[in-house]
Amino acid sequence: MKKSNEEKLFSLKDYYVFDRKIMNKSEGYIKMFSKDFEKNININEHTDVGMISLIVFPMLKQLENYYNEEICISAGLVLSLLEAENINLRIKSYHAENLIFRLTSIWDYYYNIINEYLHLEIPADNIIKKRIINRHCVNVDFVKDGKIIKVVEKPLPIEEQKRIRKESRTKIKTLNKIMLINTISHRFHLTERFKEIFSIMDSDCIEQLKHIRNQIVHRRALGAGISPDYDFLGQSISINNKGWCDFNELSEIIKLNLNVITKEIQLIHEVIFFDERPNSIENKDKQYFVIKVKCKDCGKESILPEMKTIEEQKIPCPVCWKHEIEIIDKFKTNELNYGGRMNNHIKKFIEHLDNIT
Ligand SMILES: [Zn+2]
Structure with missing residues (x-):
């Protein structure tokens, strides 16, 4: 076979060093798409914020930073490269592939935040699912060993393990968009913000980008000129030196995805910031409030569940x-926080009764 007369291979410098024009344009795009999600929050909206919200908030901030840095910086460069005429297809494709994977992966991170916030307990991936199934296949015993108590795991009989594994593999579903929406819709009465979150998740541009990502994963690199394709003769090799993906269209799809992602992050930021957990279906028409009270006798301020x-x-x-007491404020809470505050209040009251009797 003759030695192929291919284009030269590019170096690190070709892939990572760009002229001032491209860098300036990239900076412009980064500025355009990065977002301060806290800026749009209406701080006059006063709500009761519970523990889960406080625990999940750092995870949300991490996602916001991921968007503002890793996605926006990559997007700024890619959009600017895709528009440039003097940049080779392979260099454009290399950076665009990087961005496409980040733009499609962020959805799973987003679902994880909702999964944790609403305590849905859907396994995030197959690795966690496998661990859950393994846990179902053992009995946990607490055995006294001298002064300490040891946790001893005893595997169930092999036949029982086989049955559990077989059943769990189909019964336990991992997290994805459909699983998330179905679980939430089945258990909760959706708030307006959640309705909007789900509606935006169905945007066409997300599917369009996934369609390109799937081809990269299974069929051809974004910069491939020679790749399997399908026409009236069936599956065969297609050759196109300009690549298989229209970069103008890709550029538009990327911009639409960036807009959709920022809207979604903004909405979940507001949900978690205000702890706007939807009511369970059983209590769909109820509204929950807490009252801030000040004691005229001891002067202490406390927050109590409203007792109508x-x-x-x-x-x-x-x-x-x-x-x-006098009521000095009243604000919204959610079903979970209300229940927690009520339990706490009753517990304190019983302790008080025990002390005086
Ligand atoms: Zn008092």
Whole structure:
């Protein structure tokens, strides 16, 4: 076979060093698409924020930073390269592939945040699913060993393990868009923000980008000129020196995806910031409030679940238990936080009764 007379191979410099014009244009795009998600929050909207919201918030901030840095910086460069006429197809494709993977992967990170926030407990991937199934295949015993208690895992009989593994493989589903939407819709009464989140998740541009990503994963690199294709003669090799993907269209799809992702992050930022957890289906029409009270006797301020059946004068201060409180504020809470505050309040009241009797 003759030695092929291919184009020269590019170097690190060709892939990573660009002229001022491209860099300036990239900076412009980065500025255009990066976003301060806290800036648009209406700080006058006062709500009761619970523990889960506080735990999930750092995970959300990490996603926002991922978007603003890894996605926006990559997007700025790619959009600028795709428009440039003096850049080779392979260099454009290399950077675009990087961005396409990030733009499609961010959805799973996004689903994970909702999964954690709403405690859906859907396994994030097959690795976690496998661990869950393994856990189902053992009995946990607490065995006393001298002064300490040891946790001993005893595997179930092999036949039982086989049955559990077989059943769990189909029964336990991993996290994806459909699983997320179905689980939430089945258990919760959707708020307006959640309805909007789900509606945006169905945007065409997300599927268009996934379609390109899937071809890169299974069939051809973005910069491939020679690749399998399908026409009236069936599957065969197609040759196109300009590549198989229209870069003008790709550029538009990328911009649409960036817009959709920022809208979605903004919405979930607001949900978690205000702890706007949807009500369960059973309590779909209820509204939950907490009251901030100040005791005229001990002077302490406390937050209590609103108890509509009790008159203000009859609500005791949860610190000194005198009936001398005044309500100084009232704001929205969610079903979970309300329940937690109510349990806590009842527990304190019982402790108080125990102390005085
Ligand atoms: Zn008091």
